[in-house]
Amino acid sequence: MTGPRSAVVVNPVKVTDLDLLRRTIVEGLATAGWPEPMWFETTPEDSGRGQATKAVEEGAELVFVSGGDGTVMAVVTALAGTDVALAVLPAGTGNLLATNLGLTSDAATGVEVALEGGRRRIDVGTVGDQCFAVMAGMGFDAEMLEGTNETAKKHLGWIAYIGGAAKALRRPSMGVVISLDGKPALRRRPRSVIVGNVGRLQGGVRLLSEADPADGKLDVAILSPRSLANWASLGWAVVRRKERVPRMETYTAERVEIRAARPQPRQLDGDLIDPGKSMSIGVRHKALLLCVPQPDSDPDLAYDSSAAEKAAEGVRAAANDAE
Numbered sequence: 001m002t003g004p005r006s007a008v009v010v011n012p013v014k015v016t017d018l019d020l021l022r023r024t025i026v027e028g029l030a031t032a033g034w035p036e037p038m039w040f041e042t043t044p045e046d047s048g049r050g051q052a053t054k055a056v057e058e059g060a061e062l063v064f065v066s067g068g069d070g071t072v073m074a075v076v077t078a079l080a081g082t083d084v085a086l087a088v089l090p091a092g093t094g095n096l097l098a099t100n101l102g103l104t105s106d107a108a109t110g111v112e113v114a115l116e117g118g119r120r121r122i123d124v125g126t127v128g129d130q131c132f133a134v135m136a137g138m139g140f141d142a143e144m145l146e147g148t149n150e151t152a153k154k155h156l157g158w159i160a161y162i163g164g165a166a167k168a169l170r171r172p173s174m175g176v177v178i179s180l181d182g183k184p185a186l187r188r189r190p191r192s193v194i195v196g197n198v199g200r201l202q203g204g205v206r207l208l209s210e211a212d213p214a215d216g217k218l219d220v221a222i223l224s225p226r227s228l229a230n231w232a233s234l235g236w237a238v239v240r241r242k243e244r245v246p247r248m249e250t251y252t253a254e255r256v257e258i259r260a261a262r263p264q265p266r267q268l269d270g271d272l273i274d275p276g277k278s279m280s281i282g283v284r285h286k287a288l289l290l291c292v293p294q295p296d297s298d299p300d301l302a303y304d305s306s307a308a309e310k311a312a313e314g315v316r317a318a319a320n321d322a323e
Contacts, residue, residue: 003034003115004062004085007055009075011042011067014091020319021066021089021107027322028111028315042067048074056084062114062291066091066107069270072098076269077131080124080287087114087291096134096270100198101292102305108319109305112312118296121286122213125197127279132197132269133213133288138258138279139174139192140223142265145272173224175261180220180253188249190224195256195281198301207238208250212299216285220256222249256281 008025015021026036038058040051048065052075055063065075066089076097079086089110090098103110124131176193178186196219199208208219225231225247237245256279263275293305 003029003032005035005038005059006062006064006114007038007040007052007058007060008064008066009040009042009048009051009055009071010065011048011071011091013042014067014071016091021091023322024107024315024319025064025089025111027318028108028115031314031318032115034115037064042071042074046074047071049078051075052078056082060084062087064089064110064114067095069096072096073130073132073269073271076124076133076288077129079289080131080284083289085114085119085289085291087111096200100134100200100301102302104309106309106312106316108312108315109309111315112308113293113305114291115315116294116308116311118292118294120214120290120292120296120301122288122290122301123197123216123218124284124287125195125218126282126284127268127273130268130273131284131287133290134198134200134269135194135196135208136266136268136279136281137192137194138176138260138264138266139190140171141192141194142267142272143171145267145270146265173226174264177259178220178222179255179257179259180251181255186222188222188224190222192221192223193258194221194223195219195258195279196221197283200302205238206241209241210250213301214286214299216283217252217254218256218281218283220251220253222251223247224249254283 042048048071052063062085064087065072088098089107090103090105173189173191175189196208196211198213199206199211201207211219225234230247234247258279260277263277265275266273292301293308
């Protein structure tokens with residue numbers, strides 16, 4: 001049976017070996033009887049939204065995206081609200097959606113996930129005209145990204161964020177007013193407010209253990225540590241998946257409004273956006289059709305990604321034979 005028509009949106013700057021990626025996708029699809037995909041490269045002016053939109057206009061039923069967080073977010077924005085499936089091929093120094101799918105830097109596993117046919121409609125968060133699949137944040141998390149050295153990221157991957165976190169620890173907490181679904185406002189002085197659709201941070205740490213990407217709600221975490229000891233106890237409780245995490249409040253909402261006294265660093269899906277005094281965040285229920293490891297019904301999108309990694313041996317072999 002001939003597979004669906006597909007396209008690849010790739011950020012060539014973020015891909016270490018573009019020839020290997022091309023062979024992996026083309027040969028992997030060919031072994032399953034799928035046609036060769038269309039190829040679209042991002043540019044400094046367009047990180048993927050325009051390319052993904054054009055792929056849909058040209059008849060793609062499945063779009064592979066290979067790049068970092070910014071590229072993935074741009075393609076998510078283009079595909080939200082369509083019936084075109086998204087398959088993630090991790091690349092770059094950070095890819096939060098790939099992390100939440102349990103995908104490593106092995107493109108063959110991402111191709112195998114698409115071939116296996118696991119499909120799940122998930123929610124997307126919205127900030128203005130941009131959509132995010134993982135999380136938005138204001139404060140410490142964005143400060144950490146802002147303070148992370150790009151050269152270190154290229155050599156160390158997500159571990160480089162530790163340096164950015166150390167710099168961000170020196171900054172003061174922020175005064176904010178948080179409104180959830182129009183209820184009475186919460187006045188807090190947190191270090192960070194994170195609004196998530198799924199729960200994992202870089203390195204696979206699951207911050208929002210109850211997050212369900214298809215429940216029509218966003219999970220809100222307000223982090224208010226006051227000292228290094230507070231940060232240590234908070235981090236230890238998160239790593240140990242404790243039911244109660246000190247210095248962290250959690251809520252769920254469909255609409256989240258955050259207003260700060262002064263401009264703060266902000267991020268969407270691990271990609272910095274312009275600093276601002278506010279964030280208005282909404283949710284589009286089941287707007288994105290995503291390729292996920294089987295079984296495709298578990299709230300944890302990475303439930304059995306290891307099985308896909310093992311099954312991808314045929315895709316790897318086909319790519320190597322074509323070299």
